[in-house]
Amino acid sequence: MTTEEKLLTSWSESNFASLERSLNGLSATEPHQIRKSAFESFRKSGLPTSKNEDWKYTNLRPLAEHNFSLAVECPDFTEINPDLFLIPADESFRIVLVNGYFSANLSGLDQKGVTLQTFRECLNKKGALPFEAFRVAETSNPIVAFQSAFVQDGLFIHVDKNVVLEKPVEVLSLWTRSERPTASMPRLYVHVEEGAEIEIIEQHRALGDQIHLTSRVGEFVVAENAKATHYLIQDEPEQNLFHLGHIAARQARSSHFSTSTFAFGGGLVRNEVSVRLDGEGCDTILNGLSVLSGNQHIDNHTVLDHASPHCESHQLYKGIYDGDSEGVFSGTIIVRPDAQKTNAIQSNDALLLSDRAKINSKPQLKIWADDVKCTHGATVGQLDKDAMFYVRSRGVGFYDARDMLLRAFAGAVSKNIKNTSLREGVEHRFVEKLSSGRTSDRRQIAK
Amino acid sequence: MSDKILEIKDLKVGIEETEILKGLNLEIGKGEVHAIMGVNGSGKSTLANVLGGREEYEVTSGSVSFLGKDLLEMDAEERAREGVFMAFQYPVELPGVLISYFLRTAYNSIREHRGEPPMKVREFSELIKEKAKLLELDEALLKRSVNEGFSGGEKKRNEIFQMALLNPKLCILDETDSGLDIDALQVAAKGVNRLREEDPSKSFLIITHYQRLLNYIVPDHVHVMIDGQIVRSGGKELALELEEKGYNWVREEMIAQ
Numbered sequence A: 001m002t003t004e005e006k007l008l009t010s011w012s013e014s015n016f017a018s019l020e021r022s023l024n025g026l027s028a029t030e031p032h033q034i035r036k037s038a039f040e041s042f043r044k045s046g047l048p049t050s051k052n053e054d055w056k057y058t059n060l061r062p063l064a065e066h067n068f069s070l071a072v073e074c075p076d077f078t079e080i081n082p083d084l085f086l087i088p089a090d091e092s093f094r095i096v097l098v099n100g101y102f103s104a105n106l107s108g109l110d111q112k113g114v115t116l117q118t119f120r121e122c123l124n125k126k127g128a129l130p131f132e133a134f135r136v137a138e139t140s141n142p143i144v145a146f147q148s149a150f151v152q153d154g155l156f157i158h159v160d161k162n163v164v165l166e167k168p169v170e171v172l173s174l175w176t177r178s179e180r181p182t183a184s185m186p187r188l189y190v191h192v193e194e195g196a197e198i199e200i201i202e203q204h205r206a207l208g209d210q211i212h213l214t215s216r217v218g219e220f221v222v223a224e225n226a227k228a229t230h231y232l233i234q235d236e237p238e239q240n241l242f243h244l245g246h247i248a249a250r251q252a253r254s255s256h257f258s259t260s261t262f263a264f265g266g267g268l269v270r271n272e273v274s275v276r277l278d279g280e281g282c283d284t285i286l287n288g289l290s291v292l293s294g295n296q297h298i299d300n301h302t303v304l305d306h307a308s309p310h311c312e313s314h315q316l317y318k319g320i321y322d323g324d325s326e327g328v329f330s331g332t333i334i335v336r337p338d339a340q341k342t343n344a345i346q347s348n349d350a351l352l353l354s355d356r357a358k359i360n361s362k363p364q365l366k367i368w369a370d371d372v373k374c375t376h377g378a379t380v381g382q383l384d385k386d387a388m389f390y391v392r393s394r395g396v397g398f399y400d401a402r403d404m405l406l407r408a409f410a411g412a413v414s415k416n417i418k419n420t421s422l423r424e425g426v427e428h429r430f431v432e433k434l435s436s437g438r439t440s441d442r443r444q445i446a447k
Numbered sequence B: 001m002s003d004k005i006l007e008i009k010d011l012k013v014g015i016e017e018t019e020i021l022k023g024l025n026l027e028i029g030k031g032e033v034h035a036i037m038g039v040n041g042s043g044k045s046t047l048a049n050v051l052g053g054r055e056e057y058e059v060t061s062g063s064v065s066f067l068g069k070d071l072l073e074m075d076a077e078e079r080a081r082e083g084v085f086m087a088f089q090y091p092v093e094l095p096g097v098l099i100s101y102f103l104r105t106a107y108n109s110i111r112e113h114r115g116e117p118p119m120k121v122r123e124f125s126e127l128i129k130e131k132a133k134l135l136e137l138d139e140a141l142l143k144r145s146v147n148e149g150f151s152g153g154e155k156k157r158n159e160i161f162q163m164a165l166l167n168p169k170l171c172i173l174d175e176t177d178s179g180l181d182i183d184a185l186q187v188a189a190k191g192v193n194r195l196r197e198e199d200p201s202k203s204f205l206i207i208t209h210y211q212r213l214l215n216y217i218v219p220d221h222v223h224v225m226i227d228g229q230i231v232r233s234g235g236k237e238l239a240l241e242l243e244e245k246g247y248n249w250v251r252e253e254m255i256a257q
Helices: A003-021 A030-045 A061-065 A119-124 A142-150 A385-392 A398-414 A420-436 B044-052 B076-082 B099-113 B121-134 B139-143 B152-166 B182-198 B237-245 B247-256
Strands: A093-098 A114-118 A155-159 A169-175 A182-184 A187-192 A197-206 A212-222 A227-234 A241-251 A256-263 A268-277 A283-292 A297-306 A312-321 A326-335 A343-352 A358-367 A373-381 B004-015 B018-029 B033-037 B058-066 B084-087 B094-098 B170-174 B203-208 B221-226 B229-234
Touching: A003 A030, A003 A061, A003 A142, A030 A119, A030 A142, A114 A119, A142 A212, A142 A241, A155 A197, A169 A182, A169 A212, A187 A197, A187 A227, A197 A212, A212 A227, A212 A256, A227 A241, A227 A268, A227 A420, A241 A256, A256 A268, A256 A297, A256 A398, A256 A420, A268 A283, A283 A297, A283 A326, A283 A398, A283 A420, A297 A312, A312 A326, A312 A358, A312 A398, A326 A343, A326 A373, A343 A358, A343 A398, A358 A373, A385 A398, A385 B076, A385 B094, A398 A420, A398 B094, A398 B099, B004 B044, B004 B203, B018 B033, B018 B044, B018 B058, B018 B203, B018 B229, B033 B044, B033 B237, B044 B058, B044 B076, B044 B084, B044 B170, B044 B203, B076 B084, B076 B099, B084 B152, B094 B099, B099 B121, B099 B139, B099 B152, B121 B139, B121 B152, B152 B182, B170 B182, B221 B237, B221 B247, B229 B237, B229 B247, B237 B247
Parallel strands: A093 A169, A155 A187, A169 A197, A182 A212, A187 A212, A197 A227, A212 A241, A227 A256, A241 A268, A256 A283, A268 A297, A283 A312, A297 A326, A312 A343, A326 A358, A343 A373, B033 B203, B033 B221, B084 B170, B170 B203
Antiparallel strands: A114 A155, B004 B018, B004 B058, B221 B229
16 A cells, blocks of 8 residues: 555544444444445445556645535525526525535425435435435546545435426535535436426535545436536635546436536646447437646546447547646547447547646547447647737737637537526636636747 | 838848849738739739748849838737738648637737736636627638638638728738629728728828729729839829730830830
């Protein structure tokens, strides 16, 4: 075992022990037993190191340098700055998680055929976790195991057969100020029954600036002919912030699943998406836009498992890297022997705005069927100097010209957002993030 | 004289240690149309790019004054805001940048420079429609990304359209005629002539390889450029003479002198 695993293990041991002490006779319940077995898995694996092929370019060592405690519940948290939301109140159902805890007084999802439960409710009632919650994301993955061990609360959304949500659900996940390093564990489970539809906007933001770890897992079960559209907006601070996320989805016949990740914040970020296409005729879309500066590091890691014939998947990941930032994209496409007529397309484009920024791009195709179409492409480039000159020669200033070209580059991802408020909100954040980078040495750009 | 718009004195320019312009002198007065003709590699396009503000070129000596200001001190965007416009030989495609947004940003940058408030979206969209009509530019093009998938003629016409909209004082046309068939050429020339009629104080620097364009945009002065210098200047008849006798004629005359 390497030093970093031990370091984190000692931190995790004490936290898990205190978690168990606070249980007051609930330790035998199913929710806690699931946590306990996840903790056992995690204890065995530890945090991944760069010896693990899937973690070659992302080093979790800095995470082991801090002594995190689990962020606490804030029951008296009753007001929220409305500017934090991306979608106006009347256009969405709002759900708020504070430090990973469901906030009942700030949330509302009132529609017939839609059920909302929480992890704590299940725990306190000594009940079982609903449906396949905690069974879609696999604890053989160390960061899923880690999250599942320490989860304090979680949100389970179930949509009945043929129910289409009237409005998108905006889940705002916040963490609060503290004097010490904290860790929060937001958890989401979405189950869409046959023919049902849901759109979820999951947003991560911070109210504090201490050293923090957001450990997030989202699970999606998309039944036959159902549709789940998911957006993840990661807009936490650029410094002192670790964000380890995993999305696991399972799709049945003729279902649609899409998840789009917009990453602006975070010092060290890992976004994993793992989808299994379990029925014929599924359609999966994975999109990502990362905008990084300073010392930010982001690792987008996708696994698309084509287990059935006639399915389509489209992946488009784009990144803009300034300063000393680093990006990683590793995308695996598995096509199982039965998955004939698979059409899988993956592309990854990076723009480097400085000499020091880096990108590692690693596509992987594992194909066992013979009648399939799989393509992948990766581009790495700088801002086109001819384009910059052209725009500037029309009177547009250097940074406005740069932002115009960057917006066009990013537009290929953001234009897929159908909800106008959301698209404008995301584009607004994008522009804000770009303008915060205007101090960087302009000679570095566009040469 | 105060009616000079552009004064180039002994301009020497190189790129990667190769000298391209070797002491070029040129004066353009308000409302004048100057044509610079020359073979490929004579330095014509370098001149256009240096005037436009392209940063890869190194000016080793000489000066360029635009309405009394030092043009070489200005960034490309400042030159545009002060009233210099260059129609590109190869207009750049900007996928994902809508023409209307592109032009409004440019237009308002120039207005801001003049201390005027930005023009509102709706008002601006009326303005570009009007200008497009004037230049026989298909309105549908305005809804597309800048130059993306445009034909050669559409790209050049889009340059003239931008010129009309941004209302510069000095218009530089860098081989606007190259690659255009006669119909497209006439449309482009008509656009330029209309701008001249609207505002007779506008000055033009037309850079071309061929005499053909000058049948439609009649110059006041024609200059022949060889090996980075203007070796001969004259009236519009010089272009015809050049067409008839070829560039070697000028070269031979130079040697004879």
